[in-house]
Amino acid sequence: MIIVHHLENSRSQRILWLLEELRLDYEIKHYKRDPRTMRAPRALKKVHPLGKAPILQEDAVILAESGAIFEHFVQTEKRFGPPRDLHDARRYRLYMHYAEGSLMPPLFAMLVVNKLGLLGRPARKPIMKMLHEHFVYLDEDMADRPYFAGDQLTAADMMMSFPLEAxxxxxxxxxxxxxxxxxxxxxHERPAYQRALERGGDYAYAG
Ligand SMILES: N[C@@H](CCC(=O)N[C@@H](CS)C(=O)NCC(=O)O)C(=O)O
Known part of the structure; x- marks a missing residue:
């Protein structure tokens, strides 16, 4: 049985999307954020020591990290993986890593800076500049195709969904x-994306 440990308003939404695209049977264990700190509840640490979502549980196996979970299903289901075309396959690899490796760090920095209020103010401008550079690059790169790795939806799009929604x-x-x-x-128009929203509960970033 596939179980997704899913935190509200979080990266684990994209795992639900993947599983809906794959039409696999799965269960969701729902977790709410602490309303004051916005952190995950301690219960998630009982599943994996890092206590961060998403966590995949499949029989006795526990797997953390979105990218690792995507790779796992791309390998087992043989869908949504790298396209045959060499250029598209390179783009696939780039965006599979870029989502967490390059785009999430300045977004997370922005979250922290916003929480700091006045204290964080001096850092806002340079981080916004950094983000603008990412968006310009990505927007230009996406001028000639519908999905990040070509004509078809791949895991790279699903990985990119959370940072770009945030x-x-x-x-x-x-x-x-x-x-x-x-x-x-x-x-967002994809039926599987909509089904994932229905199953996942609160998700502030889809609107
Ligand atoms: N690189 C990891 C990041 C995991 C992560 O930071 N998840 C966030 C949800 S968006 C989380 O669980 N935050 C709650 C906390 O840190 O307490 C991944 O992609 O799975």
Whole structure:
């Protein structure tokens, strides 16, 4: 049995999306954030010592890290993996790693800076500049194709969904980047994405 340990308003939403695209049977264990700190509850640490979502539980195996979970299903289900075309396959690899490795760090920094209020103010401008550079790069890169690795949806799109959704809701991803907004709409219109939303519960970033 596949169990997804799912934290509200978090990266684990993209695992639900993947499982809906794959039409696999799965159960969700729901966790709420602490309303004051926004951290995951301690119960998640009982599943994996890091206590962060997503966590996949499949029989006796426990797997953390979104990217590792995506790779696992791409390998077992042989879907949504690297396209045959060499250029598209390179893009697939790039964005599978870029999502957590390059785009999430400035977004997380922004979250911290916003929490600091006045104290965080001096850091806001340089982080926004950094994010703008990412968005310009991504928007230009997405000018000539519907999905990050070509004509078809792949795991790379699903990995990119959380950072770009978070960016749209709190870090300046707006009409200046029309290709990214069009890509987001394309993802959100997919029936599997909608089913994942219904099953996952609160998700502030899909609107
Ligand atoms: N790189 C990890 C990041 C995991 C992560 O930081 N998850 C967040 C949810 S978006 C979390 O659990 N935060 C709650 C906490 O740190 O207490 C992944 O992609 O799985």
């Amino acid at each position: 960016a749209r809701s709190r870090a300046g991803l707006d009409e200046r980047y029309p290709n990214l907004l069009a890509w987001l709409r394309r993802c």
